[in-house]
Amino acid sequence: MLSVHSLEVYYGVIAAVRGVDIHVKQGTIVTLIGANGAGKTSTLNAIVNGVKKRGDVRFHDRNISRAKTHTIIRDGISLVPEGRHVFINLTVDENLRMGAFNNDTNFERLRDEMYALFPRLDGKRQQTAGTLSGGEQQMLAIARALMSEPRLLMLDEPSLGLAPKIVGELFGVITELKEKKGITILLVEQNAFAALKIADYGYVLENGSITLEGKGSELLGNDEVRKKYLGG
């Protein structure tokens, strides 16, 4: 469904991503793990052309390497950015409306679905998003990304700064999205254990290059991964 080939991202002379290949099969959860500064965020941003890049990105056999960000989103990719980035001056409802900007006809149905999926957000519909807790903002960011009914959902460190219990809830929801709605997922995480547990396939990114890849369960058992990312 998504294939990334020889992706490179430079910030001035700093190479953040140096020739990365990633393949995401339809209906799977693929995770990209790596330490701080490994180039995970840069990779996701490059896929939607949020940063300058070199290399090829294909989505459903369409070359989207040079497409504008907003047209890539319209084609069916959603990105939940690192740090949530909900619109803090808009209400919860308005944030969802923005997610459905090009999906007017389905807005109301989807909005109700989102409040059912994230009951914590229901009852806060008219609250400005800036007044939500971190966990609620993360849920809102995911709900907002789903409002365009993406075929591929990319999440950048959704567990960042959340309590373990909420992380559990969140990963439950992510699995549910794949199983019940058939949404394909590309998940960037520092919480390697939680991510690999739900992932069908995983990539390890180090200094801008993929150093290891394999099935989620294989990587969970891999000695090097255990030492570096799973704390022994």
Place this chain on the structure above:
Amino acid sequence: MDFTTFLQQMINGFSLGSMYALIAIGYTMVYGVLRLINFAHGDIMMVGAFLVYLAHAAGLSFPAAVLVGVLGAILVGVLTDKVAYKPLREAPKISLLITAIGISFFLENLFNVLFGGVPRAFPAPDYLTQVIHIGKLYLPTTALVIPVVTLLILAGVLWVLYRTKYGMAIRALAFDIPTVKLMGINADGIISLVFALGSALAAVGGIFYAISYPSIDPLMGIIVGLKAFAAAVLGGIGSVTGAVLGGFILGFTEILVVAAFPDLGGYKDAFAFFFLILVLLFRPTGIMGEDLERGRF
């Protein structure tokens, strides 16, 4: 000052405030999304009024000429952004500001070269300049038309900003342009919309101004533009309601000061800025402003 005079002056203040408010909204909205003081905005108002004059001189009826003026101002405003500001989105803000000043000079001098600097009588139709007597009050029809039309337009602007997805996108853009793109929204299209809205309002303000002081010239946008900018800052730059409030406050105080101290009439422009400085000394972010780093709608 007796009561009739006071009432008369209040009505005049309402009209003047309306013009400032209409023009101030454009300053505040562009600042909100681009962090740019669009110094060419006052000249867009001039362009609007001038096009009405030219269209009317070419034989169009006044309402049709107004339409030409508003549409022309929208076109010039949006083109300014596309041609001059858009290439500088990633550039330092100061480059943008200097470019805006350049565009301002360009428009003023372009119209000067094309049409000359001599003030021209504005073709306000009789039904707008007629004077109505109510008791001892002398009211030109415009004194009623301007505030009413302005309030309708303001209601429309607030409706767009708070009730439509485009307005929500404008408000979202003020905080986070990259994330707006992630919603599948063409951010440049929304920025064009902001320029279109602001320019249309400026044109209406300029037409009102031209009707009330019935002459126009290529430099008419400078001082009115500066005062509308002062109104936007007074209200809290970035805030639309603030701009409206600032516009009316400035309009009223200007009229009342001139009425109360007729000898100082010649200093009324200086007074507006003195007032601005005074307010900013005590409340640097303006009336509705909270945080200078962020735009608020």
